[in-house]
Amino acid sequence: MIEKEIKPIQAKEMVRISTIIYYYSATGNSLYAARELQKALPGAELRSIATALQKGELSVRAECVGFVFPMHYFGLPLQVEEFLQKLTIQDSPYLFAVATCGVPYWGKPFLEMDAVLADKGQKLQGSWYLRLVSNYIPYRDIAAAWRIAIRAWLARRKLNRIAAAIKQRKDHTTWQLLQKFCERYHSKWKNNQRQIDETFQCNPEKCTSCGLCEQICPRGNILRPEGQPVWQHNCVECLGCLHICPSKAIDYGEITKGRQRYRHKTVQIADLLSKRG
Ligand SMILES: Cc1cc2nc3c(=O)[nH]c(=O)nc-3n(C[C@H](O)[C@H](O)[C@H](O)COP(=O)(O)O)c2cc1C
Ligand code: SF4
Ligand code: SF4
CATH class of the missing domain: 3.40.50.360 (Flavodoxin domain)
Structure with a gap:
C-alpha cells in the first residue's frame, strides 16, 4: 500500500x-x-x-x-x-x-x-x-x-x-x-489652482481623439465635445493627461515640447485610469 x-x-x-x-x-x-x-x-x-x-x-x-x-x-x-x-x-x-x-x-x-x-x-x-x-x-x-x-x-x-x-x-x-x-512655494501654487490648466494646449494635428486624457483625469477636469480635450479649470496638476497621451499632443505651453513622457515600467495605462472608456 x-x-x-x-x-x-x-x-x-x-x-x-x-x-x-x-x-x-x-x-x-x-x-x-x-x-x-x-x-x-x-x-x-x-x-x-x-x-x-x-x-x-x-x-x-x-x-x-x-x-x-x-x-x-x-x-x-x-x-x-x-x-x-x-x-x-x-x-x-x-x-x-x-x-x-x-x-x-x-x-x-x-x-x-x-x-x-x-x-x-x-x-x-x-x-x-x-x-x-x-x-x-x-x-x-x-x-x-x-x-x-x-x-x-x-x-x-x-x-x-x-x-x-x-x-x-x-x-x-x-x-x-x-x-x-x-510652504511659500506650495501655498502660491495652491492659490493659483484655477489657472493651472490654462497653460495646457492640445495640438489638433496630433490628437487622435482616443479619450485617454479624459479617462485618466482624477478630477473630471477634461471634456471632449469635439474629440480633443478642453480643460475645465478645476485641475490639480497631476500631469496625468500630459504623460498618458500616446501621440504627445498635449503640452504645457512651449516648454514641454520635445521632452519625454513617462510612465513607471511596471504599470499599465489601464491601471491609472480614473474613468473607463
Ligand atoms: C505638480 C507636480 C509637482 C511636483 N513637485 C515635486 C517636488 O516638489 N519635489 C519632487 O521631488 N518631485 C516633484 N514632482 C515629481 C513627482 O513627485 C514624482 O515624479 C512622483 O514620483 C510622481 O508620482 P506618480 O508617478 O505616482 O504620479 C512633482 C510632480 C508634479 C506633477
Ligand atoms: S490622449 Fe491625446 S490623442 Fe487621446 S484624446 Fe487626449 S489629446 Fe487626443
Ligand atoms: S493635469 Fe491631472 S487634474 Fe489636471 S487636467 Fe490633466 S489629468 Fe486632470
Missing part, C-alpha cells in the same frame, strides 16, 4: 495583519511603491484615493493604514490633502506615509499630513521619501535611462526597509528641509 505523504500543518499567523494602503498616482511611481508594500505586507489591501473621493468612500478601519502619493510642489497633492481632510479614521491604527519624488527631503508633505491628522486626534507614525523619477517635465526632461535604473534599484532596497519597519510598527520620521521656503 502506498502511504500518502502527510504534510506538516503550516503554523498560521496568530494575529491577522490588516493593512489598507491608499495610493494616488498619475504616472505610476506611487502605484508601483504601493504595490510593492502590498506584496510585502500579508493581507494588505490597495485603495485608490481618486476612486475613494469619487465614490465618497471616506471611512477606514484597519490595524494599519498607509498613504502613498507623489510629492507636489514640496508638499501634498491637492487631492491627497482633500482626501485626508474628509477621511474618518476609526480607532487608532498605525499610520504611515510614503512620498515618491524626484528629489527627497526638500519639502514638507509629512508636516502637512500631521496637521490634518492632528485635527482628527491621529498621528503619523512612519514617514519616508522614496526617490524615483520626477515626472515634472515643465521643469526638466525625464532623467536618463541609467539614472532611472539606479534609482529603481535603490528604491527596491528602500521599500524592503520600509516594509520591515511597518511590520514592526516602528516610529520613523525623515528630514523635511527648508520648510518656510517650501
Whole structure:
C-alpha cells in the first residue's frame, strides 16, 4: 500500500495583519511603491484615493493604514490633502506615509499630513521619501535611462526597509528641509489652482481623439465635445493627461515640447485610469 505523504500543518499567523494602503498616482511611481508594500505586507489591501473621493468612500478601519502619493510642489497633492481632510479614521491604527519624488527631503508633505491628522486626534507614525523619477517635465526632461535604473534599484532596497519597519510598527520620521521656503512655494501654487490648466494646449494635428486624457483625469477636469480635450479649470496638476497621451499632443505651453513622457515600467495605462472608456 502506498502511504500518502502527510504534510506538516503550516503554523498560521496568530494575529491577522490588516493593512489598507491608499495610493494616488498619475504616472505610476506611487502605484508601483504601493504595490510593492502590498506584496510585502500579508493581507494588505490597495485603495485608490481618486476612486475613494469619487465614490465618497471616506471611512477606514484597519490595524494599519498607509498613504502613498507623489510629492507636489514640496508638499501634498491637492487631492491627497482633500482626501485626508474628509477621511474618518476609526480607532487608532498605525499610520504611515510614503512620498515618491524626484528629489527627497526638500519639502514638507509629512508636516502637512500631521496637521490634518492632528485635527482628527491621529498621528503619523512612519514617514519616508522614496526617490524615483520626477515626472515634472515643465521643469526638466525625464532623467536618463541609467539614472532611472539606479534609482529603481535603490528604491527596491528602500521599500524592503520600509516594509520591515511597518511590520514592526516602528516610529520613523525623515528630514523635511527648508520648510518656510517650501510652504511659500506650495501655498502660491495652491492659490493659483484655477489657472493651472490654462497653460495646457492640445495640438489638433496630433490628437487622435482616443479619450485617454479624459479617462485618466482624477478630477473630471477634461471634456471632449469635439474629440480633443478642453480643460475645465478645476485641475490639480497631476500631469496625468500630459504623460498618458500616446501621440504627445498635449503640452504645457512651449516648454514641454520635445521632452519625454513617462510612465513607471511596471504599470499599465489601464491601471491609472480614473474613468473607463
Ligand atoms: C505638480 C507636480 C509637482 C511636483 N513637485 C515635486 C517636488 O516638489 N519635489 C519632487 O521631488 N518631485 C516633484 N514632482 C515629481 C513627482 O513627485 C514624482 O515624479 C512622483 O514620483 C510622481 O508620482 P506618480 O508617478 O505616482 O504620479 C512633482 C510632480 C508634479 C506633477
Ligand atoms: S490622449 Fe491625446 S490623442 Fe487621446 S484624446 Fe487626449 S489629446 Fe487626443
Ligand atoms: S487636467 Fe490633466 S493635469 Fe489636471 S487634474 Fe486632470 S489629468 Fe491631472
